Amino acid sequence: MSDIVIAAKGLSKRYGTAYAVNGVSFDVAAGEIFGLLGPNGAGKTTTILMLLGLCDISAGEARVFGHDPMREPLMVKRLVGYLPDSVGFYDHLTAADNLHYTARLMGIDAAARGKRIAAALDRVGLSAVADKKVGTFSRGMRQRLGLAEIVMKEARVAILDEPTNGLDPQASVELLQLIRLLKDHGVSILLSSHLLDRVQSVCDRVALFTAGRIALIGTVAELGRQVLGGGYAVEVEADGGNNIAKALSALPGVRSVGEPGPGRFRMACDNDLRAEAAGAVVAAGGRLKQLSLDQPSLETIYTRYFQNAQEARDAA
Amino acid sequence: MRRKGSPWQGLGVVTLKELSDHLVSARMRVLEWLVVLVALAAVYGAITQIRDVTAEDPFLFLRLFTTARDPLPSFVAFLGFLVPLMAIGLGFDAVNGEHNRRTLSRILSQPIYRDALLFGKFLAGLAVISISLLCLWLLVIGLGLLLLGVPPGGEEMARALIFLLVTIAYAGVWLALAMLFSVIFRSAATAALVTLGLWLFLSVIWPALAPAIAEALVSPEHQATLVVTGQMLARLSPSTLYGECVLALLDPTTRTLGPVYLNQLEGAIMGSPLPLWESLMVAWPQTVGLVAASILLFVGGYVGFQRQEVRA
Numbered sequence: 001m002s003d004i005v006i007a008a009k010g011l012s013k014r015y016g017t018a019y020a021v022n023g024v025s026f027d028v029a030a031g032e033i034f035g036l037l038g039p040n041g042a043g044k045t046t047t048i049l050m051l052l053g054l055c056d057i058s059a060g061e062a063r064v065f066g067h068d069p070m071r072e073p074l075m076v077k078r079l080v081g082y083l084p085d086s087v088g089f090y091d092h093l094t095a096a097d098n099l100h101y102t103a104r105l106m107g108i109d110a111a112a113r114g115k116r117i118a119a120a121l122d123r124v125g126l127s128a129v130a131d132k133k134v135g136t137f138s139r140g141m142r143q144r145l146g147l148a149e150i151v152m153k154e155a156r157v158a159i160l161d162e163p164t165n166g167l168d169p170q171a172s173v174e175l176l177q178l179i180r181l182l183k184d185h186g187v188s189i190l191l192s193s194h195l196l197d198r199v200q201s202v203c204d205r206v207a208l209f210t211a212g213r214i215a216l217i218g219t220v221a222e223l224g225r226q227v228l229g230g231g232y233a234v235e236v237e238a239d240g241g242n243n244i245a246k247a248l249s250a251l252p253g254v255r256s257v258g259e260p261g262p263g264r265f266r267m268a269c270d271n272d273l274r275a276e277a278a279g280a281v282v283a284a285g286g287r288l289k290q291l292s293l294d295q296p297s298l299e300t301i302y303t304r305y306f307q308n309a310q311e312a313r314d315a316a
Numbered sequence: 317m318r319r320k321g322s323p324w325q326g327l328g329v330v331t332l333k334e335l336s337d338h339l340v341s342a343r344m345r346v347l348e349w350l351v352v353l354v355a356l357a358a359v360y361g362a363i364t365q366i367r368d369v370t371a372e373d374p375f376l377f378l379r380l381f382t383t384a385r386d387p388l389p390s391f392v393a394f395l396g397f398l399v400p401l402m403a404i405g406l407g408f409d410a411v412n413g414e415h416n417r418r419t420l421s422r423i424l425s426q427p428i429y430r431d432a433l434l435f436g437k438f439l440a441g442l443a444v445i446s447i448s449l450l451c452l453w454l455l456v457i458g459l460g461l462l463l464l465g466v467p468p469g470g471e472e473m474a475r476a477l478i479f480l481l482v483t484i485a486y487a488g489v490w491l492a493l494a495m496l497f498s499v500i501f502r503s504a505a506t507a508a509l510v511t512l513g514l515w516l517f518l519s520v521i522w523p524a525l526a527p528a529i530a531e532a533l534v535s536p537e538h539q540a541t542l543v544v545t546g547q548m549l550a551r552l553s554p555s556t557l558y559g560e561c562v563l564a565l566l567d568p569t570t571r572t573l574g575p576v577y578l579n580q581l582e583g584a585i586m587g588s589p590l591p592l593w594e595s596l597m598v599a600w601p602q603t604v605g606l607v608a609a610s611i612l613l614f615v616g617g618y619v620g621f622q623r624q625e626v627r628a
Contacts (some may be wrong), residue, residue, distance in 0.1 A: 045627055052425055054626045074321035074427045082425035085627075088418025092337075104329040105426040146422070 003030040005157050005188045006051060010060035013046050020046045022212040023060065028157070028190050033183055035199050036192040037298065038209030044192035045085060047209075048159055051190075052082055064157065078106070081150030081187075085161040087142055091135035095126055095145055098134055102149055120152035121145075124178055140171030147178050150187075158182055160191040164198055176202050196298040208302060215305060224296025227305045231255065232272050233294035236265040241286025251276050263289075319429075326428030330436025331443070338444045343405055351448050354398055355455040358391035363463045374589065377468035378475060378566045380460045391456060392562050395483055396555060397519065400490040402448065404511045406441040407494030409504035410434075411621060416504065421626045434621050438495060438614060445487040453480050471592050478596065479565050485606045486558040490515065492613035499620040519555040526550035543575045554609055557602045564599035573598060 006028040013021040021043040028034040036044045049055035051062050053073030062069055069076045089098045099117045108116060121127050124144040129137070137145065143163060150158045163179065164172035179202055183189055193199040199206070200220055208216040208223070216223050225231075238244055245265055249257040253270045260266055267277060274291050281288045338344055365385040366376065373379060384390035411434070414420040424430060457476065461467065468476070494511045501507040530546035550556045560573045568589035590598070 049421075049626060054421065054424055071318070072320045074325065074429070077425055078427040080425070082422070084418065084421040084425070086418055087422055089422075090337075090417065090419060101329070101333050102423070102426055104333075105326050105423070105428055107325075107427065149422070 004028070005030050005065060006034075006190060007063045008047070008051065008060070009062075011047060011050055011057060011062055012059040013043070013050060013055065014058040019212050021050070024207075024209075024212075024214050025060075026207050026214060026217060028188055030188050031183065031186060032204040033179070033189040033191065033202050035203035035206040036190065036209055037194070037196055037199060037206050037302075039194055042209035043212040044209055045161055048082075048161055048190070048192060051159065052077065052080060079156050081153045081155030081158045083143070083146040083150060083158070083160045083163060085165060086139070087146040089134040089137075089142060089145060092133060094131050094133055095121065095137070095148075096130045098145070099149060099152055103152060106153055108152075116152050116154075120148040123151050123181070124148045125174075138171075140167050140175065143167065143171075143175055144178065147175070147182070151182070155187065157188045157190065160189065162193055163191055164193065164195060172198060196302055200298045206298065208305070210306070215309075216301075220296065220298055220301070223298070223301050227301045227308070228296055232269050234267045234269060234273055234277055235290070235292045235294060236267065236277050236281060236288070237263060237290035238265070238281045238286040238288045239263040241281065241284040244281055244284050244286045247280045247284040248277060251280055321427075321429070323429045323431035326426070326432040327436050327439075330428070330433055331439045334437050334440030335443055338406060338440060344444070347402055347405070347444075347448055350398060350402075351452045352455070354391075354394050355452050355459065357388055358394050359456055359459040359463065361385035361388035362391060363460070366464070374469075375472055375568055376464065376466055377457075377460060377472045378568075380456060380464070381476070381479065382562075382566050392566065396558065399445070399449070399483060399487045400515050400519070400555075402445055403441070403487045403490035404494045404508065404515065406444060407437075407491045408498055408508040408511055410437045410441070410495045411498045411617075411624075412502050412504050412507055413498070415502060424626055430621055431618070434495070434618055438491060441491045441495075442484070442488055445491065446484050449480060449483055449487070474592055475565050475568070475595070479562060482558070482561050482565065482599070482603055482606070485603065485610065486554060486561075488610035489554045489606055489613065492610045492617065496613050496617035496620065499617045499624065518553040522553045523550050523556055526552075540575060540577075547574060551602075551605065554606060557605045557609075561599045561602040561606070564595050564602075568592075568595055570595065570598060573602070 004027045008027075009025050011021060011024045012019060024043070024047055026034070036047065038044055046055060050057050051064060051069055053069030053076055057070055064076045065079055067075045067079075089095075090101070093101070096117055099120065100113065103113045103117060118127070118130070121130050124147050126141065126144055126148060129141070134142065134145065147158075158179075160179065164175055167175060176198070179189060179191070191199065191203070203220070205217070205219050206223070207214045216226065218226070236244075236248065241247075245257050245259060248254060248265055248267055251267075251269075251273060253273055253276075255268045255270070258266045258268075267273065272293060274293055278288055278291055359380065362380050362383040362385065365383045366379050381391045384393065411420075414423065414433075423433065453476070457468070490511075493514065494507070497507040497511045498504070501510065526549035527546040529549055530542055534542045534545050536542065551560075564570045564573060569587050571584070571590060
């Protein structure tokens with residue numbers, strides 16, 4: 001149990017009679033990147049604020065390194081670094097001065113402050129603009145400065161709310177790289193996002209939120225199996241030969257073979273049949289041009305899940 | 317449920333940061349100029365008047381604060397509206413400014429309680445006002461020394477010093493009010509406008525309205541009750557409290573701030589000054605009222621801030 005850094009059990013937040021978060025349970029293990037995914041208003045930010053003790057918990061319990069954020073908020077906030085959605089800084093202060101202020105709030109002693117700030121700014125690539133006013137910073141730079149704050153804090157968990165929201169593709173790729181780097185330094189990361197495909201690339205495990213509940217939880221591959229009915233999709237591109245489609249469908253473990261275009265075949269199979277498919281194509285006298293395994297994308301899983309849920313509701 | 321950790325953690329850091337923000341801000345430049353101009357105008361007006369009118373006065377120096385010369389109001393009257401303006405100017409965007417800059421959740425995710433942030437901002441605002449008022453006070457006294465050529469007595473200085481302290485308490489009321497509205501209203505402009513509106517109402521309209529309301533409540537036969545009720549109502553306004561306080565402190569002949577019955581005047585020597593301690597007693601309820609009002613307003617803002625959502 002010692003490697004669980006964040007634990008939520010039946011976490012709920014009620015406003016009047018409406019539940020913003022309703023009975024959410026999940027664990028974040030040490031050293032992993034855990035994604036809270038879902039549309040805006042699904043309860044991701046509220047969940048995060050409850051974990052930080054910035055918002056009262058209506059029911060259920062949360063533990064961060066075994067500390068209750070309701071009773072020991074200062075302890076929790078000392079261990080956790082938080083990057084809020086579209087983070088703000090004092091525009092009239094320089095990047096370094098902004099970090100100086102939070103460093104003093106964190107209680108970092110004066111001797112260590114300068115060095116830690118410089119190191120943190122260097123890590124996120126903002127050393128060159130350390131003495132520029134934050135008012136001149138782009139959105140991506142502000143997000144990076146927010147990450148620098150977490151680095152400076154030497155937090156053991158980083159909670160990032162919509163870190164790539166509103167960034168251009170280049171900036172968000174850079175930010176995701178920084179997040180991976182943070183993980184490499186042994187920081188566990190909980191991040192929330194509504195941008196599924198971008199987040200898929202960094203998350204070890206994800207929880208899909210919908211209307212205040214967690215619909216699905218697990219690794220992307222697990223979710224794929226669960227929602228898309230398991231199985232693998234292998235794409236084969238080949239020409240020549242005689243009746244490649246038939247040869248492919250004769251392989252053991254193949255459920256069906258489709259032909260989306262001339263010379264292109266799509267096999268739905270129980271396991272990864274790439275090697276067997278290659279053999280079959282060659283044996284049938286065809287020239288194999290391309291062979292690929294479709295990774296299930298979160299986007300597909302997500303839409304399919306809600307289609308299924310909708311159909312189930314319609315049927316009932 | 318008890319929370320662990322001190323609510324004071326980070327208070328000093330927040331106060332110093334807010335103080336340095338205030339001191340370099342454009343608002344502070346405006347304040348500094350206001351302070352200098354007000355001091356010059358008030359002293360000039362008072363001194364020309366004092367030279368014309370007063371020959372022998374044991375409290376000549378205090379006249380510097382209270383004497384007016386048309387069309388300029390007295391120094392005290394200047395302060396009566398300068399102080400609220402300063403306080404509102406420093407406090408109207410204290411909390412909603414953090415919200416709108418989206419810095420609030422980032423700051424509160426550091427190991428401090430909300431208490432430290434709010435109280436630190438209040439302390440910093442009060443410190444800035446105190447610094448400005450102290451400068452203003454020293455300027456006026458210095459100019460008075462130069463231009464009058466009469467050194468103030470010990471009691472005069474004591475009265476002037478207490479007057480300074482009361483003025484700071486008065487500023488605290490308006491600062492707490494401005495911060496309360498900065499918690500309630502998310503838009504800084506709305507908060508500023510509402511606070512200024514309330515200030516105008518309390519300072520200008522309410523003193524005129526209070527006797528009228530008293531007349532509606534009390535039958536006109538009870539003349540004394542009528543006057544007292546009117547006065548009680550008027551004292552709901554901090555401006556009235558401040559005005560009465562200053563009157564008692566700076567005019568030693570003030571024997572009471574309420575109505576005086578004829579039998580109470582028996583044996584009194586009209587126009588003779590009260591000793592400092594007695595004047596202080598006269599002004600005491602008003603002073604306590606001002607301090608209590610700032611505490612109440614601050615607590616209101618505190619409760620509102622604790623219950624507020626952090627997210628932008």
